[in-house]
Amino acid sequence: MTILAASGWTAALGHPFFQHALLAGTAIAAAAGLTGYFLVLRAQVFTGDALSHVAFTGALAALALGYDLRIGLFAATIVVALLLGTLGKRGRADDVAIGSVFSWILGLGVFFLTLYTTSRSAGNGGAGVNVLFGSIFGMSAAQALTAALVAAGICAAVLAIARPLLFASVDEAVAAARGVPVRLLGFAFLALAGACAAEATQAVGALLLLGLLAAPAGAAQRLTDRPFRGLALSAALAVAAMWVGLGLSYAVPSMPPSFGIIAAATSAYAATFLPGIRRRTAPTAAGLTT
Numbered sequence: 101m102t103i104l105a106a107s108g109w110t111a112a113l114g115h116p117f118f119q120h121a122l123l124a125g126t127a128i129a130a131a132a133g134l135t136g137y138f139l140v141l142r143a144q145v146f147t148g149d150a151l152s153h154v155a156f157t158g159a160l161a162a163l164a165l166g167y168d169l170r171i172g173l174f175a176a177t178i179v180v181a182l183l184l185g186t187l188g189k190r191g192r193a194d195d196v197a198i199g200s201v202f203s204w205i206l207g208l209g210v211f212f213l214t215l216y217t218t219s220r221s222a223g224n225g226g227a228g229v230n231v232l233f234g235s236i237f238g239m240s241a242a243q244a245l246t247a248a249l250v251a252a253g254i255c256a257a258v259l260a261i262a263r264p265l266l267f268a269s270v271d272e273a274v275a276a277a278r279g280v281p282v283r284l285l286g287f288a289f290l291a292l293a294g295a296c297a298a299e300a301t302q303a304v305g306a307l308l309l310l311g312l313l314a315a316p317a318g319a320a321q322r323l324t325d326r327p328f329r330g331l332a333l334s335a336a337l338a339v340a341a342m343w344v345g346l347g348l349s350y351a352v353p354s355m356p357p358s359f360g361i362i363a364a365a366t367s368a369y370a371a372t373f374l375p376g377i378r379r380r381t382a383p384t385a386a387g388l389t390t
Contacts, residue, residue, distance in 0.1 A: 112350045120244035121236045121357070125342040127251035128303045129312065129361075133338030134258040135296040136317035137331050138289060142269045147184060147290070148313045150198045150205070151297035154180045156306035157209035158298075159231040164216040169231065173298035180205065181294030185287045234305035234358040237349070243302075251299050255335075257292055265289055266327045303342075304358040312338060315365040322372040341365035 112118045139148050158176020159169040184198060230238070239247065268275040268282045276282045300309040316337035320330040345361030352360075 112347065116241070117237050117239075118346070118350060120239045120241055121346055122343070124239055124244040124247035124251070125236055125303055125346060125361075126339055127248040127255070128299050129338040129342035130335045131251040131254040131258070131296050132300050132309075132312045133316050133320075133335035134255055134262075134331060135293050136313035136338070137320060137334040138258070138265060138269060139293060139313055140317040140321055141266075141327075142289075144293075145310070145314050146198050147181070147293065148297065148310050150184070150202055151177050151181060151294055152301075152306045152309045153202065153205050153209060154294075155297050155301040155309065156231055157205050157212060159301065159306070160209060160212035160216055163231075164212045164219065170298070170302075173301055174295060177294035177298045178291050179294075181290040181297075182287060185290045230305070231301065232305050232307050233356060234301065234303050234308070236303045236346075236357050239302070247299060247302060250295070254292055254296050254299065257288075261285060261288060262328070262331065266331075270327070304361050308358050308362045311362040311365055312341070315362070315369040316341060319369040319372050322369075337368050338365065341368060 136148070139145050154176050155173055158172035160172070161176065162169045162172025180201065184201065264275070264280050265285050268280050268285050272282055296313070297309055300312050304312050317334040319337055320334035324330045324333060341364035342361055344364040346357055348360040348364070349355050349357035
């Protein structure tokens with residue numbers, strides 16, 4: 101079995117489309133794992149869900165207006181993420197703020213989908229489907245490199261603010277009293293979450309990106325109460341899910357890669373509920389010292 105698996109990966113790595121998917125997917129998954137950990141820790145998973153709909157609307161708006169869908173993806177997710185921060189407290193969007201914007205964003209998405217399908221879809225009829233479900237195997241070398249570099253930048257930015265953001269996430273009042281710029285950090289994180297949502301859309305699609313953001317992070321938080329260990333574990337689980345999903349999709353051509361990736365990520369989270377898996381408590385400020 102090991103020999104067959106090894107030979108399968110060797111064959112897969114010989115294909116440029118798989119190389120491109122692996123390059124972009126690994127970086128995107130790492131970014132999603134790091135960002136998702138803070139979304140779960142800060143109880144902002146609903147924000148990730150909202151950003152998935154924003155990504156759909158932004159991409160369709162760009163396509164309907166004749167622009168590259170990536171422009172719409174990044175512009176819409178980052179701007180709306182920051183808008184949600186202004187509606188919440190200390191740069192942390194709450195459920196009321198998200199709910200106030202959610203229906204409006206979905207309505208805009210329907211409008212731009214109709215506009216695109218009636219005026220411009222003849223030139224790229226599969227673009228709308230790719231936005232919804234991802235097209236990681238369809239990336240060119242240039243697109244994969246760009247995606248990997250952007251995702252690496254997101255990873256670097258998240259790691260750069262990780263310690264103060266962890267402090268602000270675990271004990272916001274004490275962090276503010278210690279002089280930590282809680283509100284500024286909240287806005288910076290939301291901008292990074294928006295950029296990560298835009299990147300993840302290219303890999304798993306707008307409908308499924310929440311799974312890549314939330315499932316590995318949720319599993320990591322159930323397995324360790326040490327914040328930095330959990331942050332690393334979340335990224336590792338997301339990358340592993342990406343690799344497993346790509347491998348499964350290559351081995352079973354009828355399986356969409358986005359399904360394989362999310363199935364692997366969700367399975368990792370579900371495994372933490374099995375008997376014998378030791379559950380940890382929520383991260384605390386004391387854990388920031390290790």
